[in-house]
Amino acid sequence: MNIFFIGAGNCTEIILEKMQNCIKKAYLLDYDVEKINFLKEKFHFCIESDFFISDDIDFYVECASVEAVKKYTENIIRNNKNIIILSSGAFSDFDFRNNVENILKNSRSQIFIPSGAIGGIDIINSLKDEINSITIETRKPPLSFNMINTKEELIFYGTAEEAIKNYPKNINVAITLSMAVESFDKVKVKIISDPKIIKNIHKIFIDSKAGKYEIKIENNPSNNPKTSLMAPLSVVGFLKKFNNSIKVGV
Numbered sequence: 618m619n620i621f622f623i624g625a626g627n628c629t630e631i632i633l634e635k636m637q638n639c640i641k642k643a644y645l646l647d648y649d650v651e652k653i654n655f656l657k658e659k660f661h662f663c664i665e666s667d668f669f670i671s672d673d674i675d676f677y678v679e680c681a682s683v684e685a686v687k688k689y690t691e692n693i694i695r696n697n698k699n700i701i702i703l704s705s706g707a708f709s710d711f712d713f714r715n716n717v718e719n720i721l722k723n724s725r726s727q728i729f730i731p732s733g734a735i736g737g738i739d740i741i742n743s744l745k746d747e748i749n750s751i752t753i754e755t756r757k758p759p760l761s762f763n764m765i766n767t768k769e770e771l772i773f774y775g776t777a778e779e780a781i782k783n784y785p786k787n788i789n790v791a792i793t794l795s796m797a798v799e800s801f802d803k804v805k806v807k808i809i810s811d812p813k814i815i816k817n818i819h820k821i822f823i824d825s826k827a828g829k830y831e832i833k834i835e836n837n838p839s840n841n842p843k844t845s846l847m848a849p850l851s852v853v854g855f856l857k858k859f860n861n862s863i864k865v866g867v
């Protein structure tokens with residue numbers, strides 16, 4: 618398959634590594650030419666590229682930033698191409714979300730938001746209308762927040778929308794949950810900078826008419842300490858099972 622990557626950083630490198638036997642051509646766009654050159658050297662099927670739309674491309678994959686999602690998605694879906702988005706935080710912007718939904722009404726495109734650094738989206742998909750409350754508590758080492766606190770510190774408590782405004786590279790997971798719940802008011806977010814841990818830990822508490830659920834995820838970080846290794850692996854998992862005729866856990 619041919620993939621256009623928006624962003625040539627940490628997640629893109631991991632996806633390329635894991636998908637190298639399945640990718641024919643990987644187009645790379647990034648502000649940083651050195652990152653592109655590094656990946657071109659490592660994976661010979663990589664090609665530096667400006668943004669373009671082509672029938673040659675099977676998937677656009679965004680592994681860059683909230684801002685990049687806002688810059689490129691509308692063009693991609695106006696042209697009936699599919700995109701996988703990791704920086705799901707972009708969807709907390711009402712105008713952006715609204716425009717995308719309107720364009721999709723007349724487009725054959727699909728937007729795929731992987732579960733990224735969390736799990737339990739299957740539970741939410743099943744219970745959506747039954748949920749009374751949902752909270753995510755995210756705990757990461759201080760380095761992820763460019764902090765040097767020596768004691769545990771609650772650095773944010775509030776809505777998912779406010780959380781992603783304050784921490785656009787650390788809490789996309791809260792917007793992924795909000796998209797799954799189809800409510801931007803319901804998901805409450807706690808963010809803790811914790812010097813005692815080396816993992817990125819997400820706890821999700823769901824109270825619903827069908828039952829109570831607590832999901833704890835202890836992620837190893839990737840080379841980017843803000844980003845859990847599971848986030849790019851969720852894209853790999855999705856791409857590998859996309860063409861399967863039997864889909865499990867849908």
Ligand SMILES: NC(=O)C1=CN([C@@H]2O[C@H](COP(=O)(O)OP(=O)(O)OC[C@H]3O[C@@H](n4cnc5c(N)ncnc54)[C@H](OP(=O)(O)O)[C@@H]3O)[C@@H](O)[C@H]2O)C=CC1
Pocket residue numbers: 623624625626627628629646647648649652679680681682683684685688702703704705732733734735785786787789790793841843844845848
């Ligand atoms: N949904 C989820 O569960 C998760 C989502 N994420 C998100 O995934 C994204 C990728 O993470 P990761 O690979 O670790 O990040 P990296 O910083 O390693 O790589 C992102 C690359 O994209 C570049 N970039 C950003 N915006 C643009 C743009 N508009 N045009 C061109 N290049 C751009 C960055 O350049 P520069 O450094 O100069 O900005 C950087 O080189 C991040 O937004 C992260 O927050 C991460 C973890 C979990």
Ligand SMILES: O=C([O-])CC(=O)C(=O)O
Pocket residue numbers: 734785786787788789790791817836843844845846848
């Ligand atoms: O990788 C993680 O653990 C979560 C993350 O950065 C995000 O949601 O933006």
